[in-house]
Amino acid sequence: MDKFIRLKSTAVPIPVEDIDTDQIIPARFLKATTRDGFGSNLFRDWRFDNNGNSIHDFVLNNNIYKGQILIAGRNFGCGSSREHAAWALGDYGFRVIISSFFADIFKSNALNNGILPLQVEDKILHLIFKEIEKNASAEFEVDLERQTLSSEEIGDVSFEIDSYKKKCLLNGYDDIDFLISIRSEIEEFEKIQETY
Amino acid sequence: MFDKIWDQHVVKEIPGGRQVIYIDQHFIHEVTSPQAFAGMRKRGINVFRKRKTLATADHNVPTLNQNQPIKEPLSKKQVDTLIQNCKDFDVELYGLGHERQGIVHVIGPELGLTKPGKTIVCGDSHTSTHGAFGAIAFGIGTSQVEQVLSTQCLILQKPKRMLINVNGELSKGTTAKDIILYIISKMTVGGCTGFFVEYAGDTIERLSMEARMTVCNMSIEMGARGGLIAPDQITYNYLKGRVFSPDEKEFNKAISYWESLKTDANAEFDKVINIDATDIEPMITYGTNPGMGIKITEAIPHINSDSFSKSLSYMNFNPGENMIGKQIQNVFIGSCTNARIEDLREVAKFIKGKQKSLQVKAMIVPGSKQVELQARQEGLDKIFKQAGFELREAGCSACLSMNEDKIPSGEYCVSTSNRNFEGRQGPGARTILVSPLMAAAAAIEGKIVDVRKYLN
Numbered sequence: 001m002d003k004f005i006r007l008k009s010t011a012v013p014i015p016v017e018d019i020d021t022d023q024i025i026p027a028r029f030l031k032a033t034t035r036d037g038f039g040s041n042l043f044r045d046w047r048f049d050n051n052g053n054s055i056h057d058f059v060l061n062n063n064i065y066k067g068q069i070l071i072a073g074r075n076f077g078c079g080s081s082r083e084h085a086a087w088a089l090g091d092y093g094f095r096v097i098i099s100s101f102f103a104d105i106f107k108s109n110a111l112n113n114g115i116l117p118l119q120v121e122d123k124i125l126h127l128i129f130k131e132i133e134k135n136a137s138a139e140f141e142v143d144l145e146r147q148t149l150s151s152e153e154i155g156d157v158s159f160e161i162d163s164y165k166k167k168c169l170l171n172g173y174d175d176i177d178f179l180i181s182i183r184s185e186i187e188e189f190e191k192i193q194e195t196y
Numbered sequence: 197m198f199d200k201i202w203d204q205h206v207v208k209e210i211p212g213g214r215q216v217i218y219i220d221q222h223f224i225h226e227v228t229s230p231q232a233f234a235g236m237r238k239r240g241i242n243v244f245r246k247r248k249t250l251a252t253a254d255h256n257v258p259t260l261n262q263n264q265p266i267k268e269p270l271s272k273k274q275v276d277t278l279i280q281n282c283k284d285f286d287v288e289l290y291g292l293g294h295e296r297q298g299i300v301h302v303i304g305p306e307l308g309l310t311k312p313g314k315t316i317v318c319g320d321s322h323t324s325t326h327g328a329f330g331a332i333a334f335g336i337g338t339s340q341v342e343q344v345l346s347t348q349c350l351i352l353q354k355p356k357r358m359l360i361n362v363n364g365e366l367s368k369g370t371t372a373k374d375i376i377l378y379i380i381s382k383m384t385v386g387g388c389t390g391f392f393v394e395y396a397g398d399t400i401e402r403l404s405m406e407a408r409m410t411v412c413n414m415s416i417e418m419g420a421r422g423g424l425i426a427p428d429q430i431t432y433n434y435l436k437g438r439v440f441s442p443d444e445k446e447f448n449k450a451i452s453y454w455e456s457l458k459t460d461a462n463a464e465f466d467k468v469i470n471i472d473a474t475d476i477e478p479m480i481t482y483g484t485n486p487g488m489g490i491k492i493t494e495a496i497p498h499i500n501s502d503s504f505s506k507s508l509s510y511m512n513f514n515p516g517e518n519m520i521g522k523q524i525q526n527v528f529i530g531s532c533t534n535a536r537i538e539d540l541r542e543v544a545k546f547i548k549g550k551q552k553s554l555q556v557k558a559m560i561v562p563g564s565k566q567v568e569l570q571a572r573q574e575g576l577d578k579i580f581k582q583a584g585f586e587l588r589e590a591g592c593s594a595c596l597s598m599n600e601d602k603i604p605s606g607e608y609c610v611s612t613s614n615r616n617f618e619g620r621q622g623p624g625a626r627t628i629l630v631s632p633l634m635a636a637a638a639a640i641e642g643k644i645v646d647v648r649k650y651l652n
Contacts, residue, residue, distance in 0.1 A: 017503040018385050018485050022617040027596040031256065031270035033230035033277045045619045050605055073503065075386035078419060078485070079617060080596075081321040082228065083337035104355075104389055104421055105321060109337035162353065163212035174339070179347040180241065182208060182216065186349055189207040189218055196311060196442050196450040 002114040003172035007095055008141040010067035012059055013132045019072055020079035021106060025088040027080075038084055039091030064136040069096045071128055076117075077106025086113045096142050098149070100125040111165050112175065118142065118149060118159050127154050144169060197426055197459040198357050198392050201332050205315050207349055217352050220314040222249040222344045223300045224287070226256055226278040227598070228319030232342035233281040243285045245348045250309065251282050251289040254299045256598045259561050259588035262292055271599060285345075298564020298590040301325040301532035305409065306566055308438025312427040312454040317344060322532045322614065324415040327424035328408035329431055330457060332392070334422040355421045356390055356466040361397040364473035369648040371542075372407035373534060373612065373631035375399065376414040377479035377489045379471060385487035389419030391467065394459065399473040400425055405434040406538035413533045414614050417486035427454045478647055480519050481616050481629040483507040488616070489629070492519065492646045510618050511626050519628075519644045524608040527558040527639040528621070529585075529632055531595035531613035535563030537570050539612065539632045543585075544576040546636045546650070552584035553642025559586050559601070561593040585639065597622045610638040 029041040046058050054061045070089065076099040077085060086109040089097065095115060100122045102110075110117045120128070131138045131153040141150045144166060150156045167173070179186075208216040224232075229251070236242075243249060256271040266272035275292065282289035290296040296303060301322050304310040312330035317323060319341040326333035340350055362375060393415050400408070408425050415423030432451055435441045442450040477491040484507040490496065496508070498515040508514065513522075529535070529543055540562065552558045560580055562568040568590055571577055580587045594601040595613035597620070603609040605624025612635050616627035630638070637647040 015502070016506065017501070018487075020485065020615075020617045022596075022615070022620050026619055026623070027255075027598045030227050030598065031274050033274060034234065035231050045623055050623055075389070075419070078385055078389075079321065079416075079615060081319060081335035081337055083231075083319075083339060086337070101386060101389065103386065103419055105335055105337060109339065112337060112339035162214065164210055164214045164351070165212075167212075175351045176235075176239075176339070176343045176346060179216070179343055179349050179351065180239075183244070183347060186207055186216075186218070186244075186347055193204075193218065194453065195220060196313070196446070196453060 001112070001172050001174050004095060004114050004116055004144055004169040006141070006143050006145070007068060008139055009069050010137055011069035011071050011098070011132060011140050012065045012067055013071045013129055014059055015073050015129050017073035018075045018078055021077055021082050021085040022079055024077070024085040025082065030082060030084050035087050037091065038088035039093070042088040042092045068093055069098060069140055069142070070094045071125070071132065072097060072099045074099060074101040074122065074125070076102050078103040081105040083109040083113070086110045086115055090115050098125070098128065111169065114169065114172070116142065116144065116169065120149065120157060120159060124154055124157055197330060197457050198332065198394060198424065199463070200457050201313055201315065202354060210351060214351050214353050216349050217315060219317050219344050219348055219350060220248065221309055221316045223304055223316070223318035223323070224249060224251045224341060225300050225318070225320065226253050226274045228338050229281065229341055230274065230277045231338050232345055233285060235342045236285070236346060241346050243287060243345050246286050248348060249287050249345060251278060251287050252297055252300050252303055253278055253291045255592045255596065257292055257591040258599050259591050259593050259601055262589045268600065295565050298566065299532045299535065299592055301413065302536060302563030302567065305329065305405070306438070306564060308435055308441035311435065311441070312431065313457050317350070321416045322413050324420070324422040325409050325413040325532055327412040327415065327422050328405060330424055330427035330454065332422060332424065335416065355392040358388060358391040358393045358420070358467040358469065359465040360393055360395050360469045360471060362395065362399040362471040362473050363397040364399055366399060366473050366476060369478055369633060369651045370476050371631045371633060372403055372410040374476055374479045375473070376411045377481065377486070377629065378476045380414060380418045380486050381479065381489035383418040383469070383487070385417065385485045386419045388415070391420050393420045393423040395423055395425050401428065404538060405430060406536040409536065410533055414486065417614060426458045478631060478634050480634065480644065482511060482513055482519060484510055484616055484618050486614065486616060486629060490519070492634070520646060522608070522644045524610050524628070524638055524643060525556060526603050526607055526609035527556055527635050528561070528594045528609055528611040528613065529559070529635050530561030530563070530593050532563065532592070533614045534612035534632050535561060535567065537567050540567065540571050540576055541574070543632050543636045544579040546633055547583040547585065547640065548579050550583055550640050552639045555642045556639050558584060558639040559588060559594065561588045562590050564590045594621050596620060610635050610644070
C-alpha cells in the first residue's frame with residue numbers, strides 16, 4: 001500500500017448525498033480479475049450517456065475541476081461492499097475523499113487502499129463546496145500527521161482517524177502484514193475456541 | 197447477544213481500540229475474490245483454514261442454459277478464474293452445475309453452514325442475511341477477503357449496538373419485506389451506519405427463518421454493519437437435519453450453547469427503536485435508494501433538496517403523486533432478499549389461476565439450485581408457466597444485472613431485490629422495490645396495485 005502523509009491539491013466537488021458504490025463503479029464493470037484500470041469507468045453512468053458520449057454538466061467532464069481530492073455529499077459510498085469503488089477512485093487519481101459521513105464498508109476499503117476518507121462536520125463541508133464554487137482552483141491541504149485539513153476559507157480544521165489506521169497510512173502498512181505476523185497467536189486462539 | 201458472540205471471537209486487542217476478530221465461516225464468490233487470490237500468490241501464502249471457506253458462482257452466471265458454457269467472455273473469465281483459484285488453493289467450490297450452487301446468502305443457510313454464535317463474512321454487503329440465525333455476519337472488501345483467506349481473522353473496530361423492537365400483529369398482505377422497507381424508510385439510508393442491529397419483539401419472533409433472513413438481509417440498506425435475531429425453536433427446527441448442522445447426538449448440546457448467547461434482559465444498547473407493526477402496510481419505493489420508501493397508500497413526499505429532485509427526475513416521478521396505477525414493464529422476483537422457497541410458494545399461491553399482463557415481462561429467479569429443484573417438485577413451475585411467469589435457473593440475475601438479465605433503459609422494474617440505485621438493473625433502468633406479493637400483483641395488472649384488494 002502507498003504511504004499517505006501530506007497532500008496539497010485542488011478538489012473536485014460532487015455535492016450529491018448518499019452516493020452509492022453502484023454509481024462510483026457500476027456492476028457491469030466489476031468483471032476484471034485484477035485491481036487495475038477501474039478509473040476509466042469511475043462514475044461511468046454520470047460521466048457518459050448510453051451511447052458513450054460525455055455528459056457535459058458532470059463535474060469530471062469539466063476541465064476547470066481537477067485534483068487528487070474528491071468532495072462529496074454526506075453518506076458517501078453506501079450500498080455494495082465492492083472494493084472496486086476504492087480502486088476506481090484511486091486509479092482515477094484521488095487520494096482523499098472529503099464528506100460529512102461515510103458508509104462503513106467503503107471507509108474500510110478506502111483505508112485498505114491508501115485513500116483517506118476524511119470526515120468533516122456538515123457546516124464545514126458546506127463551506128468547502130462554497131469555496132470551490134467561488135474559486136475552482138482553491139487549494140486544500142491535508143496533513144495526516146497533524147490530522148488537519150486546511151484552506152483559505154475554512155482555516156485549519158482537525159479531523160479524527162483511529163491511531164492504528166493512521167499508523168498504517170503513514171507507513172504504508174496493510175492489515176494483512178500484521179495478521180500474518182500473528183498467525184501463531186491465532187492458532188493458540190483456535191485451540192480454546194468453542195464452536196458448533 | 198452481539199457482545200457475547202463478538203467477545204468470544206477476540207483473538208487480540210490492538211493499541212488504539214481495534215481488535216483482531218476470528219472468523220468462523222467465510223463465503224466467497226467470483227466477483228470479489230480474484231484479486232484476493234492474486235494478492236496471496238504474490239505474497240506466496242496459502243489459505244490458512246481451507247475448510248472454513250466455501251465458494252460459489254452467483255453474481256455473473258446466466259440464468260438460462262447453465263449446462264452450456266457462459267457466452268459472455270468477461271463473465272466466463274471471472275467464473276473460470278474462481279474455478280482455477282479454488283483448485284489451486286484447495287477451496288471447496290459449489291460452482292455452476294453443482295447441485296448446491298446458488299446465491300451465497302441462500303446456500304449458506306440451506307446447507308446449515310450458517311449457525312448461531314458464528315462470525316460469518318463474505319465479500320458481499322448482503323452477508324447481513326446470515327444474522328437471522330443469531331450470527332455476527334457482515335460484508336467485507338476484497339482486501340479483507342485476502343486477510344480472512346490468509347489468517348482467518350480481521351482487524352475491526354467494535355460497532356455500536358442498536359436494538360429495533362417490532363411488536364404487534366402484521367396486517368394481511370404485509371410481510372417481512374414490508375417490515376424492513378418500513379424500518380429503512382424511518383431510519384434512512386445512512387441512519388444505522390456504525391451500528392450492528394438486533395431485531396427483537398413479538399412480530400420478529402413469529403417470523404419464519406426465511407422471513408427473518410429477508411429482514412436481516414436489508415440491514416445494510418440503512419448503513420448497519422449487520423443485523424441479527426436471537427435464535428429460538430424456529431431457528432433450531434430449521435437447522436435440524438441440514439447437511440452441515442450438528443448431528444443428532446450433538447444437536448442438544450449445540451442448542452444449550454446457542455441458548456446461552458441470547459441477550460440478557462439488562463443488556464445495554466447505544467440506541468433503541470420501537471416499531472409498531474400495526475402501522476406497517478405493504479411498502480413501495482419511489483426513489484433511488486432503499487430509504488425512499490412509502491406505504492402503498494401514501495403519496496410521494498415533497499422534500500426540498502437537490503439530491504431528492506435528482507432522484508425523482510431519474511425515476512420520472514413527481515412529489516405528491518401516488519404510486520398506485522403507475523404502468524410498469526418488468527417484474528423481477530429473485531435475489532438474496534426474496535428468492536427462497538417460501539417466497540416462491542407465496543407468489544405461486546397468489547398467481548395460481550391468474551394471468552400476467554401482456555405488457556409485462558415477469559421473471560422468477562430461484563436463489564439456489566435446491567430452491568429451483570424444490571419448486572419443480574412442488575409443481576410451482578407449472579403454476580408460474582400457466583400464469584406467464586418465466587422460471588429461470590439460480591443466480592443473482594437482475595438484482596445487479598452483471599449477467600444478461602438487464603432491464604432496458606427507461607423502463608420500470610418492480611423488483612423483490614434490495615437496491616433501487618440508479619442503473620442497478622441496467623443503465624437507465626428504474627427499480628421499484630416491493631415484497632414478492634406486491635410484485636406478483638403488479639405483474640398481473642401491468643401496473644402498481646395495492647395487493648390487499650385481492651386478499652379480502
